[in-house]
Amino acid sequence: MKRTLQSLAVITAIFSNLYADDITDMKAQIDELTKKIVTLEKKQKRTNKSLTRVKKHDANDNIKWSIDFRTAFDSLEYKLKNGDSVSNPSLFTNRLWLGMGAEATADLTFMGQIAVYSTWGGNNLPANDSFQNVNWRASSKADDISLKLRQAYFVYKLTHGDFPISFSAGRRAATDGFLANHREGNKKPGSPLAHITNMEVDGAMIRIGNAFGLSGSYIKFVAGRSYTNINQPSYSGTPYTDIGATDENVNFFVVPMAIYNDGQYNLMAQYTAIFDFMGTNQDLVSVQNPNGATTGAGLKHMAALSLQVDSLNEDIDFLDNSTLFASVAATLTDPKSGYKMLGSSTRQKGYSFWAGYIFPDMMSDNGRIGLEYNYGSKYWAPMTWAEDTMSSSKIATRGSAYEAYWNLPLEKGHFSTQIRYTYMDYKYKSNIEEFWAAPELQDQDAKSAQDVRVYVRYTY
Amino acid sequence: MNTFKRVTVAAILGLSLLGTSLSADADKGKRIYQKKLQEVCGFNGGIFAAKNDQATWEEAKDNGELGAVMTEACPAGETFFNSNKFNNKFSSHLYDFVNKFASDSGNIPSC
Numbered sequence A: 001m002k003r004t005l006q007s008l009a010v011i012t013a014i015f016s017n018l019y020a021d022d023i024t025d026m027k028a029q030i031d032e033l034t035k036k037i038v039t040l041e042k043k044q045k046r047t048n049k050s051l052t053r054v055k056k057h058d059a060n061d062n063i064k065w066s067i068d069f070r071t072a073f074d075s076l077e078y079k080l081k082n083g084d085s086v087s088n089p090s091l092f093t094n095r096l097w098l099g100m101g102a103e104a105t106a107d108l109t110f111m112g113q114i115a116v117y118s119t120w121g122g123n124n125l126p127a128n129d130s131f132q133n134v135n136w137r138a139s140s141k142a143d144d145i146s147l148k149l150r151q152a153y154f155v156y157k158l159t160h161g162d163f164p165i166s167f168s169a170g171r172r173a174a175t176d177g178f179l180a181n182h183r184e185g186n187k188k189p190g191s192p193l194a195h196i197t198n199m200e201v202d203g204a205m206i207r208i209g210n211a212f213g214l215s216g217s218y219i220k221f222v223a224g225r226s227y228t229n230i231n232q233p234s235y236s237g238t239p240y241t242d243i244g245a246t247d248e249n250v251n252f253f254v255v256p257m258a259i260y261n262d263g264q265y266n267l268m269a270q271y272t273a274i275f276d277f278m279g280t281n282q283d284l285v286s287v288q289n290p291n292g293a294t295t296g297a298g299l300k301h302m303a304a305l306s307l308q309v310d311s312l313n314e315d316i317d318f319l320d321n322s323t324l325f326a327s328v329a330a331t332l333t334d335p336k337s338g339y340k341m342l343g344s345s346t347r348q349k350g351y352s353f354w355a356g357y358i359f360p361d362m363m364s365d366n367g368r369i370g371l372e373y374n375y376g377s378k379y380w381a382p383m384t385w386a387e388d389t390m391s392s393s394k395i396a397t398r399g400s401a402y403e404a405y406w407n408l409p410l411e412k413g414h415f416s417t418q419i420r421y422t423y424m425d426y427k428y429k430s431n432i433e434e435f436w437a438a439p440e441l442q443d444q445d446a447k448s449a450q451d452v453r454v455y456v457r458y459t460y
Numbered sequence B: 001m002n003t004f005k006r007v008t009v010a011a012i013l014g015l016s017l018l019g020t021s022l023s024a025d026a027d028k029g030k031r032i033y034q035k036k037l038q039e040v041c042g043f044n045g046g047i048f049a050a051k052n053d054q055a056t057w058e059e060a061k062d063n064g065e066l067g068a069v070m071t072e073a074c075p076a077g078e079t080f081f082n083s084n085k086f087n088n089k090f091s092s093h094l095y096d097f098v099n100k101f102a103s104d105s106g107n108i109p110s111c
Helices: A002-058 B002-016 B026-036 B045-049 B054-062 B066-073 B075-081 B084-100
Strands: A064-080 A085-105 A108-119 A148-159 A165-174 A199-209 A218-227 A250-261 A265-280 A293-310 A323-335 A348-360 A368-376 A399-410 A415-426 A446-459
Touching: A199 A250, A265 A323, B026 B045, B026 B084, B045 B084, B054 B066, B054 B084, B066 B075, B066 B084
Parallel strands: none
Antiparallel strands: A064 A085, A064 A446, A085 A108, A108 A148, A148 A165, A165 A199, A199 A218, A218 A250, A250 A265, A265 A293, A293 A323, A323 A348, A348 A368, A368 A399, A399 A415, A415 A446
């Protein structure tokens, strides 16, 4: 037994001697790892403290903000029917859109925009322009530095599945819509179709996805009010009522739809009905209202069908990055007995065609050049009363309009610039100029208009 | 105006002969998904992008495994993700798109 124990002691001593270095190394590594764990635990505690501070700080910051700030230079020139020429060779403006987004749940979101659109040097716009700050274009026409509400609406997804339905209500900037986004340097179009609608609107909407069973299809039903006839002030005995006035509320019903969208071909359509629209009534002519203009004159219908094709040929780079679009539209005014719309007591139809081609500029990353043409007939009367061009609505031209622009994104798209030239050749009065009147040009009306615009724009 | 039209057409044809140098674009990536993958995968691009967070998509791109990770997200698209066109032409745009709408991007989709 004694000899066995002695043998074991010798063997242990031999092995200890043999592996002494390895054991020492392992001990050192374990000590080092232990130190690292202690350090990591301390860092973890500090990180948790920082996260708690961040969470407390941002707990009620529910809005995600975005910025779209544009400074523009426009040079405007008009040739009148009587041969005179008027111009504003240098008009500078600032436009700020502060975007707001909040996603309370996966099915409930809020989107909003506050806007300022001002001319450099303050407000010297006509004081007698009663339409300067009207609801449908308050943030779309250059004015002073006051803040305006451009958009504020929620979207609530009611159902999911094969035909998802969502409900929305509030105020929408129905501007820079489908096809107009290219000439505005916007990657994404607004809603609805720009060929017949460019207005700021208040209303409610139901959207049904996959409405036609075709790729990307949906249909929206929108009802709203563009004019409310209140003539009693809030301090009267009957606030917010309309007593003794002859005008009516102007309500609208719009059905925009995406018929097919597979990422290359995007076909959209829209029908709009406007009830108690603006016109004239001889019985209402007065010193204050020399034209007898009033709402409640009749019904107005509008319809458009627009197609955009992206990536014309994916095997040829130039065509792969080109976009082609074409659109046709029509309007119909239907005055009530005793009223006139567009200076006529009978129904009048108007038509328009609009086409464009946007292609790479071959000089820069993502720079693109656009060429557009649109034509409008004598009684063509879209609702493009928010500003699509400084020199009056290009889309509403009754005659021909030609346009070329170069959009140049810089700094990963957060800074961009545009040069744009627009020429409008009027055969008849533009729809947004005395929109209740007969279309024939008078001596003081513009026969042609041109606008050279340059802007720089920051978006983030 | 006829001279203007002739010059315009000639300029467009001339430019079309030059090669383009377009950088990656999330909107183009979205259109590529709609055209090439939406029907195959059976769900929209938002759902596809949200299959991973930004770090996962970025790591896949950096490791040259974007096609493989996208195949995990949409197995039915494997043929497309292994194609030359995906590798040489579409991958950068699709990456920009999925990175923009990844599960932790915080981007709120417009409606």
